[in-house]
Amino acid sequence: xxxxxxxxxxxxxxxxxxxxxxxxxxxxxxxxxxxxxxxxxxxxxxxxxxxxxxxxxxxxxxxxxxxxxxxxxxxxxxxxxxxxxxxxxxxxxxxxxxxxxxxxxxxxxxxxxxxxxxxxxxxxxxxxxxxxxxxxxxxxxxxxxxxxxxxxxxxxxxxxxxxxxxxxxxxxxxxxxxxxxxxxxxxxxxxxxxxxxxxxxxxxxxxxxxxxxxxxxxxxxxxxxxxxxxxxxxxxxxxxxxxxxxxxxxxxxxxxxxxxxxxxxxxxxxxxxxxxxxxxxxxxxxxxxxxxxxxxxxxxxxxxxxxxxxxxxxxxxxxxxxxxxxxxxxxxxxxxxxxxxxxxxxxxxxxxxxxxxxxxx
RNA sequence: GGUUCCGUGGCCGAGUGGCUAGGCUGAGCUCUGCAAAAGCUCCUACAGCGGUUCGAAUCCGCUCGGAACCUCCA
Numbered sequence: 544x545x546x547x548x549x550x551x552x553x554x555x556x557x558x559x560x561x562x563x564x565x566x567x568x569x570x571x572x573x574x575x576x577x578x579x580x581x582x583x584x585x586x587x588x589x590x591x592x593x594x595x596x597x598x599x600x601x602x603x604x605x606x607x608x609x610x611x612x613x614x615x616x617x618x619x620x621x622x623x624x625x626x627x628x629x630x631x632x633x634x635x636x637x638x639x640x641x642x643x644x645x646x647x648x649x650x651x652x653x654x655x656x657x658x659x660x661x662x663x664x665x666x667x668x669x670x671x672x673x674x675x676x677x678x679x680x681x682x683x684x685x686x687x688x689x690x691x692x693x694x695x696x697x698x699x700x701x702x703x704x705x706x707x708x709x710x711x712x713x714x715x716x717x718x719x720x721x722x723x724x725x726x727x728x729x730x731x732x733x734x735x736x737x738x739x740x741x742x743x744x745x746x747x748x749x750x751x752x753x754x755x756x757x758x759x760x761x762x763x764x765x766x767x768x769x770x771x772x773x774x775x776x777x778x779x780x781x782x783x784x785x786x787x788x789x790x791x792x793x794x795x796x797x798x799x800x801x802x803x804x805x806x807x808x809x810x811x812x813x814x815x816x817x818x819x820x821x822x823x824x825x826x827x828x829x830x831x832x833x834x835x836x837x838x839x840x841x842x843x844x845x846x847x848x849x850x851x852x853x854x855x856x857x858x859x860x861x862x863x864x865x866x867x868x869x870x871x872x873x874x875x876x877x878x879x880x881x882x883x884x885x886x887x888x889x890x891x892x893x894x895x896x897x898x899x900x901x902x903x904x
Numbered sequence: 905g906g907u908u909c910c911g912u913g914g915c916c917g918a919g920u921g922g923c924u925a926g927g928c929u930g931a932g933c934u935c936u937g938c939a940a941a942a943g944c945u946c947c948u949a950c951a952g953c954g955g956u957u958c959g960a961a962u963c964c965g966c967u968c969g970g971a972a973c974c975u976c977c978a
Contacts, residue, residue, distance in 0.1 A: 578908080578973080604975060629978055652909085657975045682909085683972065690971070727927070728917060733910075733971070740916045743928035750927085753941085795918045799926035809942050813935090816943095874937060881939075892941045900941085 544635050544669050545607045546621070553668040557597045559609030559623035563664060565602045572667050577678060578656035604661055606631045630661035634674065637662070643670050652680040652731070679792075682733045686711060691736075713738040716745060719846050723748035726794040726841055748843065751798075753902075754805035755837050756845055757812045763826045767819035773807075774821050777829045780804050784836050794841065804833050858889060862899045865891065 545561055548554045553568045554561050565574055605628040610617045617624045627635065637645065643666070650659060659678060666674035683690065686697045699709045707715030716724075724744035728734050780800055787796040807829075810816040818826060837843045861880055868877035881891050884901075892900045 602975070630975090632978090651972095653972065656907090656973060658978090661975080685971080688970085723927095724916090731909095732917085735916080737916080739928085743916060745928095747927045793918075795927095796925070799918075802926060806943070813942055815935090869937085872937075878938075885940085890940065893936075893939085894941090902941090 544631065544638070544665065545627075547669040548606060548665060551668055553664075554606060555599065556622055559625060560597060560605055561607040561622060562598050562603045563606050563628075563661070563668065564599065565604075565664070566600055568664055568668055572664070574664055575656075575660060577660050577663060604628060604630060604657065606665065630658055631665060633658070634662050634665040634669075637674055638666065638670075644672065644674060644676070646675075647677050647679055648675040649679045649681065652682055655680055679730065681730045685733055685735045687737050688735055713742075716741050717748075717846060719752070719843055720745040720748045722842060723751070723798070726798060726843075728795055730792060730794070747798075747802075749846075751801055751805055751837065751843060752846055754808040755834065755843070758808045758830050758833055761808070761811055761818065761830070763818060763823050765819060766822055767817065769822060770816075770820040773816070774825050777807065777821060777825050780807070781828055781832045784832055784840075788836075788840060797836065797841070801833065801836060804829070808833065858884070858901060862891065862901065866899060 545554070548563065549556070549561065552564075554563050556562075568574055607620060607622060607625050608628055609623055609625045612624075614626070616626055618626065637648070648659070648662075655678075663673050663675070666672070685691060686699075689697055691698045697711060699711060701718075701721075703709045704712065704716055704721055705718055720741065721744070724741055725734060727744065727747075780803055783800045784797055787793045787800060790796070807816070811818050821829075861884065865877045865880040868874075868880065884891060888903060890902050892902070894900065
């Protein structure tokens with residue numbers, strides 16, 4: 544790729560290094576369009592840095608860099624031993640594995656300039672056209688309103704978020720809760736981590752997750768008195784899922800729709816509204832859309848952290864005892880079973896027809 | 905200094921000219937033996953000051969506050 548750029552006249556060699564000639568490139572192509580930079584401003588605003596003397600212009604950048612023999616990484620090249628420039632690595636890898644043109648390139652917005660700008664210039668310089676159709680730049684994360692950085696000591700890793708124990712974290716948050724939390728905001732907005740916000744997200748996710756489990760257990764029976772209003776409402780919700788995700792991945796709006804859907808699901812589950820009040824096609828589409836958008840589109844799976852047959856069986860013994868106590872109207876005993884389980888983190892939920900479900904904290 | 909972006913109700917966070925986003929919290933109601941869960945209802949905001957417009961959170965200007973980038977490494 545370096546050779547191609549050189550032979551196209553957009554680079555020059557100096558002391559074993561090869562630099563991209565931005566001025567030359569701009570005679571035929573545009574540079575700085577992605578980030579809206581003005582090159583004259585860039586030339587003025589440049590600060591003094593090491594190793595600039597080899598460049599014709601300060602905005603030029605290395606696509607191949609000569610290294611000293613003591614450098615651990617080095618490869619032979621027509622210009623001597625060296626390493627690829629940072630930007631070039633990405634252009635070369637993208638082109639090799641995804642082709643000379645691919646659909647989406649993501650990255651943090653801190654990489655927009657210069658890195659992605661240079662990537663474009665390299666591909667245009669080598670192959671004559673831009674490598675990427677759509678650029679998606681995600682915004683930065685902050686913690687309690689401050690930029691996350693090692694020097695400030697306010698950074699933590701995903702696994703610390705999931706495991707808890709970090710001084711800034713009051714507790715551990717499940718991967719799904721964190722995912723929900725991030726999906727609540729647009730990818731291009733800054734997102735602020737705080738215990739309060741994460742805790743709220745945890746509850747919100749549980750609600751959607753419970754509805755996911757619920758609808759998987761619901762199936763269509765037969766149609767009775769159709770409720771036209773409900774039918775059009777369910778169809779509307781299905782459409783909105785697609786509409787919102789098609790609008791530059793508006794996950795926050797999509798989640799709002801899923802919450803509306805979860806209310807309808809809980810109506811079906813509790814029997815407040817009978818499934819028979821909609822037609823089979825509407826119900827099946829509604830069901831599959833909720834499951835698809837939760838699991839496949841947003842990646843919000845059921846939290847199967849508790850999957851222990853022994854524990855499950857043990858709790859079910861207690862559940863059966865409580866059922867018996869309730870039919871005997873021995874509420875003192877049934878309440879004790881419920882309260883004692885609650886105290887150790889197992890919450891029983893009575894259904895309408897005597898069924899008892901439970902969740903584990 | 906330059907460029908770009910942001911400032912929304914108690915908290916989080918969508919929304920780009922008129923139509924209540926949503927979640928969390930709080931209050932009330934229904935259901936329930938009592939709870940929990942669930943459903944329903946309520947709490948109607950848009951940094952400040954001007955301007956454009958019949959009408960602005962949304963457009964323009966200024967002020968205040970915050971963030972990112974401005975090619976060392978990756």
